[in-house]
Amino acid sequence: GDSVTQMEGPVTLSEEAFLTINCTYTATGYPSLFWYVQYPGEGLQLLLKATKADDKGSNKGFEATYRKETTSFHLEKGSVQVSDSAVYFCALSVRGGGGADGLTFGKGTHLIIQP
Amino acid sequence: ETGVTQSPTHLIKTRGQQVTLRCSSQSGHNTVSWYQQALGQGPQFIFQYYREEENGRGNFPPRFSGLQFPNYSSELNVNALELDDSALYLCASSLRDSYGYTFGSGTRLTVV
Numbered sequence: 768g769d770s771v772t773q774m775e776g777p778v779t780l781s782e783e784a785f786l787t788i789n790c791t792y793t794a795t796g797y798p799s800l801f802w803y804v805q806y807p808g809e810g811l812q813l814l815l816k817a818t819k820a821d822d823k824g825s826n827k828g829f830e831a832t833y834r835k836e837t838t839s840f841h842l843e844k845g846s847v848q849v850s851d852s853a854v855y856f857c858a859l860s861v862r863g864g865g866g867a868d869g870l871t872f873g874k875g876t877h878l879i880i881q882p
Numbered sequence: 883e884t885g886v887t888q889s890p891t892h893l894i895k896t897r898g899q900q901v902t903l904r905c906s907s908q909s910g911h912n913t914v915s916w917y918q919q920a921l922g923q924g925p926q927f928i929f930q931y932y933r934e935e936e937n938g939r940g941n942f943p944p945r946f947s948g949l950q951f952p953n954y955s956s957e958l959n960v961n962a963l964e965l966d967d968s969a970l971y972l973c974a975s976s977l978r979d980s981y982g983y984t985f986g987s988g989t990r991l992t993v994v
Contacts, residue, residue: 771924803985810886810972810985811925856924868938869915869927870983 769794773857773873780847781881788842788876790831790857798859800824800833800840801870805854814842814855852880884909886986888973894992900961903989905973907954913978914956916948919970919988931956932978960991968993 773790780786792798799818803811815824820835831842840857857873887906895901907914913932917925927940931950945961954975960967970988 808987810987811974812985813983858924869917869930869940870925871927872924874922874924 769798769859769861769868769871771857771859771871771873773855773876776854776875776877777879778876779879779881782849783846784880786842786844786847786851786878788855788857788878790840790842790873792838792840792857792859794838794859794861794871796861798861800831801858801860802829802831802840802842803856803858803872805856805875807853811856847878847880849880849882852878854878886973886975886984888971888986888989890989891987892990892992894994895963897963897965897993899963900959901963901991903958903960903971903973903991905956905958905975905986907956907973907975908984911975911977911984912954914950914954914973914975915983916956916958917972917974918942918967919972921969925972928958963993965993967991 771792801816802814804814805811815826817824817833823832829844831840854875854877856875858870860870889904915930916928919925928942930938934950947959949957970990972988973986974983976983
């Protein structure tokens with residue numbers, strides 16, 4: 768079945784450091800890929816998405832490129848802030864944006880940014 | 883526009899009981915799906931409703947059931963609660979086959 772694997776956390780960085788959170792996937796068909804962020808006590812918010820190979824999704828200084836050859840969708844940010852502290856989830860959907868099979872999520876990576 | 887609202891925010895039930903969780907979709911959205919998020923895990927897809935019918939289901943037993951109403955709000959029902967059902971239950975709404983899922987803040991269910 769479809770699956771998403773992302774790096775274990777917590778990931779602790781200093782403010783203004785460079786961030787990479789690795790994400791790889793296995794899927795039947797051609798998935799769309801997503802990064803969601805979850806702040807404490809809140810639901811999930813879509814951070815960025817990419818719907819086909821070589822697409823780059825970007826938002827709020829975060830970016831990720833859909834790499835079909837390596838089945839990866841790594842999240843990067845050049846300079847993190849304390850406010851970026853949250854749990855980040857990589858996810859895929861094989862049909863559209865979350866069709867009848869829903870979204871398949873990774874286990875999440877807890878990011879902690881220290882001032 | 884209002885987002886997705888879920889009720890209640892927290893709930894404690896006893897093993898063997900039944901529970902109903904509620905979700906109001908974002909205005910204009912016609913599809914709703916439910917996810918279970920165990921502590922420290924990613925959300926897992928339970929099922930999706932479109933036009934008041936279930937049109938997709940994850941690996942959950944039949945004691946997990948749902949409803950979608952004409953105003954696109956939804957309920958998740960869980961019968962014969964088990965301790966492992968303790969989790970955060972998330973509702974998400976969207977337009978069918980769009981990429982714009984809006985998630986609610988969830989209902990934290992504790993089964994004792």
